[in-house]
Amino acid sequence: MSLLRTSLLRTASSAATSITTTTLSPSLSLAAARTSSLLLNSHAQTRTLYKKAVAPPKHYTKLQIDEKVLEMLFDYTKVSHDKVSLEANIVNDLTIGRLDRFGLYWDLQTEFEFFFLPARSRTRELASGREAADWVASILEEEERLVV
Numbered sequence: 001m002s003l004l005r006t007s008l009l010r011t012a013s014s015a016a017t018s019i020t021t022t023t024l025s026p027s028l029s030l031a032a033a034r035t036s037s038l039l040l041n042s043h044a045q046t047r048t049l050y051k052k053a054v055a056p057p058k059h060y061t062k063l064q065i066d067e068k069v070l071e072m073l074f075d076y077t078k079v080s081h082d083k084v085s086l087e088a089n090i091v092n093d094l095t096i097g098r099l100d101r102f103g104l105y106w107d108l109q110t111e112f113e114f115f116f117l118p119a120r121s122r123t124r125e126l127a128s129g130r131e132a133a134d135w136v137a138s139i140l141e142e143e144e145r146l147v148v
Contacts, residue, residue, distance in 0.1 A: 057113060061147045062137055065112070069133040072107055076100050086129035101126070108132060114139050 060068075070086055077084050077094045090096050096104065101123045109115055116122065116139060126132045140146040 057143070057145055059145045059147050060112065060140060062133075065137050065140070066133050068111060069108070069129050069136065072104055072111070073129050076104050086133060089128055090126060090132075098123075104132070108136055112136050112140060114143065 066086060070084070073084050073086075073088075073090075073094065073096075074081060076096050079093070079095055084094060088094050090101060090104075102119065105119055105123045105126065122135075126135065137146055
């Protein structure tokens with residue numbers, strides 16, 4: 001059995017396999033080869049205990065928030081782009097439907113990296129781009145991410 005132990009401690013699988021096949025019986029050499037290959041593979045697949053670095057949260061100014069909300073309104077609107085402004089009504093002036101308002105709401109959350117529920121009532125409350133921008137600014141201010 002001492003030969004089996006020494007073959008398992010070798011780092012190269014080919015050297016361990018050649019030693020066990022020449023000195024041990026075929027059944028023991030097969031078991032030693034499997035064990036040595038398992039040991040070598042376990043060292044190759046190491047895991048780290050460190051977590052992936054998380055980026056710090058972004059900070060925005062009120063002007064940046066207004067610009068991003070206006071860009072999102074351009075993406076969701078069904079009217080000509082000259083009618084789009086932050087003061088325009090989302091439903092009446094920009095003809096953004098119910099599902100598109102919900103999408104706008106979720107895109108605001110993903111763009112500015114916050115999560116706020118309930119979504120259904122919030123999409124009804126946002127009447128204009130100005131209200132959406134002010135709502136985002138108020139949440140970022142609570143999280144201390146609004147640069148004044």
